[in-house]
Amino acid sequence: MSFLSQTLSRVKPSPTMAITGLAMELKAQGRDVIGLSAGEPDFDTPENIRAAGIRAIEEGKTRYTAVDGIPELKQAVCDKFKRDNGLAYTPKQVTIGTGGKQVLYNALMATLNHDDEVIIPAPYWVSYPDMVLLAGGTPVFIEAALENNFKITAEQLEAAITRNTKWFMFNSPSNPTGAGYTRDELKALTDVLMRHPHVWVLTDDMYEHLAYDDFEFCTPAQVEPGLYNRTLTVNGVSKAYAMTGWRIGYAAGPEEVIAAIRKVQSQSTSNPCSVSQWAAVEALNGTQDFLPGHNEIFVRRRDMVVAMLNEIEGITCPTPEGAFYVYPSISGLIGKTTPNGVIITSDEVFVTELLNDTGVAVVFGAAFGLSPNFRISYATSDENLKEACTRIQNFCKALT
Ligand code: PLP
Numbered sequence: 001m002s003f004l005s006q007t008l009s010r011v012k013p014s015p016t017m018a019i020t021g022l023a024m025e026l027k028a029q030g031r032d033v034i035g036l037s038a039g040e041p042d043f044d045t046p047e048n049i050r051a052a053g054i055r056a057i058e059e060g061k062t063r064y065t066a067v068d069g070i071p072e073l074k075q076a077v078c079d080k081f082k083r084d085n086g087l088a089y090t091p092k093q094v095t096i097g098t099g100g101k102q103v104l105y106n107a108l109m110a111t112l113n114h115d116d117e118v119i120i121p122a123p124y125w126v127s128y129p130d131m132v133l134l135a136g137g138t139p140v141f142i143e144a145a146l147e148n149n150f151k152i153t154a155e156q157l158e159a160a161i162t163r164n165t166k167w168f169m170f171n172s173p174s175n176p177t178g179a180g181y182t183r184d185e186l187k188a189l190t191d192v193l194m195r196h197p198h199v200w201v202l203t204d205d206m207y208e209h210l211a212y213d214d215f216e217f218c219t220p221a222q223v224e225p226g227l228y229n230r231t232l233t234v235n236g237v238s239k240a241y242a243m244t245g246w247r248i249g250y251a252a253g254p255e256e257v258i259a260a261i262r263k264v265q266s267q268s269t270s271n272p273c274s275v276s277q278w279a280a281v282e283a284l285n286g287t288q289d290f291l292p293g294h295n296e297i298f299v300r301r302r303d304m305v306v307a308m309l310n311e312i313e314g315i316t317c318p319t320p321e322g323a324f325y326v327y328p329s330i331s332g333l334i335g336k337t338t339p340n341g342v343i344i345t346s347d348e349v350f351v352t353e354l355l356n357d358t359g360v361a362v363v364f365g366a367a368f369g370l371s372p373n374f375r376i377s378y379a380t381s382d383e384n385l386k387e388a389c390t391r392i393q394n395f396c397k398a399l400t
Helices: 017-028 047-058 071-085 099-111 127-134 154-160 183-194 225-230 255-266 274-285 290-310 347-358 382-397
Strands: 094-097 117-122 138-143 165-171 200-204 231-236 249-252 374-377
Touching (some): 017 347, 047 274, 071 094, 071 231, 071 249, 071 274, 094 099, 099 127, 099 165, 099 200, 099 255, 127 138, 138 154, 154 183, 165 183, 183 225, 200 225, 225 231, 249 255, 347 374, 347 382
Antiparallel strands (some): 094 249, 231 249
């Protein structure tokens, strides 16, 4: 019998590792690699937030804090939910963790039992299914098809709910598609959930502030107040404030679940980094003025990438409402052959050949649960994106 845990055997290693490894190898060989796989903004953390972190160090705020966060940050989170989402929470209903990732993980660890099902729209953020498996639950997927702009319908949600459904996991704007649900689209889903009082909502609002054009972000407990008592709303500072390395995420929801999350955290990591918590207080309470400027840059990049991809015969790329990803379909390229004689049988073969031939690194769709597609992160310079898209165009043109 293996020395390793049976639980771990339920989980697959990150499917993106092989492609990342290949990209690193090519780079080491001196090849000109353009990486479009990073899930983080290419901006620096704004100056006022960096200064708050430095101040915290200099003022000696470097000791253990309360397990699930300092009161100042919990209050800032309450104020943020009221200001941005019209949701009223008290600090007792708030938890702070080491990134949204830890908060989601702890929430699942704290609530799932054997046989519990978690509904996850696919494509999904890579960690959702494996977190559910690690916590002993069963992921149940609903296809968010390209034809429906990568969004699920109320009928699909209704059909996926069983007696064993515990959570519905929701992410809008989405990683990997950038798709964002309008208020009406989300209301159609929350109407379904109102008919199934045993189902809770785990909403991941990480890309809330990265919403473009006239798209208006909304979150389930705001759209349907009747769900307030069974919704955990997760968010964080990583994406909006370019703070991926600081590792601060948070959630608000019913006290019982917040206390259970605290219990898990108290026996694993204890408090998130004290200095980062003080920086996050400034992120949430301080000026939000830089957000429109960042978004303007993202919109410009998104529009260029979508236009250049749609010029390619065999590729279809909808324009997403938010985040910094596009998720083009390559269904028109499956079965074609590269000049080296490789047949494109899947999105994984496509991205491997694209990387080998052109040095452009993207992530294949199978990693996110919907194929044949690939994900581009456009959180990189305009020049990089233009060059990468030109290389993708030339690679696809050479397929026969
Ligand atoms: N949720 C989604 C959809 C994400 O894309 C990410 C990061 O890539 C996270 C959560 C986790 O963010 P963090 O742990 O940095 O707060």
